Amino acid sequence: MQSSLPLEGKTILLTGTSKTTTIVDDITALGGHAVIAPLIGTCERMDSHDEELLKSARHFDWIIFTSQNAVDAFANKMGRHQVIAQNFQGKIASIGTKTTTALEKLGFQVSFMPSIFSADIFVKEFPHIAGDHPSCLFIRGEKAKSTLKDGLPFDLKEWTVYETIERHDQTSDILNCIHHNPDITVIFASPSAVDVYAKDIAAHVGWQATRIAAIGHITEAALEQYGATVDIMPSVYTMQAVIEELMKVGDKS
Template sequence: MNNSNPLAGDTLVLTGTTVTQAVAEYIEQLGGRAVHLPLIEVVERTTEDNEKFIAAMDADWLIFTSQSAVHFFKQKLIRYGYTAQHFHAKVAVVGSKTAAALQQLGFTIDFTPSVFSADVFIQEFQPEIVEKCVFFRGNLAKSTIPDGLNFHVECYTVYDTIQTAAHMPALNELLTERVTIIFASPSAVDVFEAHKASKPYHVAAIGHITKTALENAGEMNIIMPHTYTMRAVIDELVKQKGTN
């Protein structure tokens, strides 16, 4: 392995809805090639707005577990003419990127779990008094948070996740031993497994829920770092290449 360009000759396929410029540049700095072929799309849901949006301003806690939820929450803030100052709730998040997106909107983050996962969140999130808690989520979010907390959680679905196989032909054309496909959700895994070609490839997961989905699909040797971020996946790939 070339220590200055450890990913030289490797292609990393990113299957999430968006890819930041920083992530793409980081892969390229390591000598790799970043290809964005999303297997899911997200669209705003507005049918649950009106009362739910206004009611959220009276909550004790707001919970966000994805950047997409923050993105569409931001769209609603703009649409209805509100800012972070109109909300007096504390804010709990899963994920450093989710936290950063909310901080850019002017919110202070009051709680994050030690592991960026909903099942760890419900173990560690133990506020003393909660009269009203609102969970901003997508339509495919599991019930882990509302079911796992010992108080009532109002769920506010702000976006819908739609699976798409539109990029699978291009993805299948890329598949070789030098390709690693990075998944951040079970939904993307489902699309890939339903349409993949019989060619060699490697897989990586952000989070143990996504890793479990890959394992259930029969994938082997799944790369997954302890920290559930895209950069951590890339670093773990570099680390494993260095030990081979």
């Protein structure tokens, strides 16, 4: 019987937006020390045409969400204009369990999720169940790549509902954390967070100072473009899967 918890002595730095309370509890229960240091934030993009756009959205065959942030911004608009999930006639497609959970809390039923939580897998699998020439609306953030627009074989309308903001207020805390913790893992869930880290942190301490974990191969590719070695990249693109992989690895030397 092991005397120590699987994450004992490990510090795990979370760089995404601050929607991480449940994973912090999980890390703590496993003996690890979680540090929330978001390098990006989001804010809803307000538009004077929001009410009209919501009315239009009701009539699409499919509405596609690829992030929890998009769901949150969409929910704000629904609340502001007194629209409920039952007002939408189309089906819902989602990437990721967190996105799906957020949609279900709003009252939506998700009809499609790709086998791997990635946009490029989505564009391969979705056409097989979408129907003939479906009308589709992608609820997106302003930094969303053109993967869906370019990859789907039918017309896709897009509605940008939130913006991503770089945060540079965490730099000193992160550098201090790295200097004082011998076994630290930094988890990245988006290329946007990688960009900020590269400028604010890696420029001072390099990429070898910590273990690097990536959620998703797009994030992994962004890290590798900066010359970082990705130590952990689970096949399931979730924070929980990263933690499970981290429980299997030894100390960072």
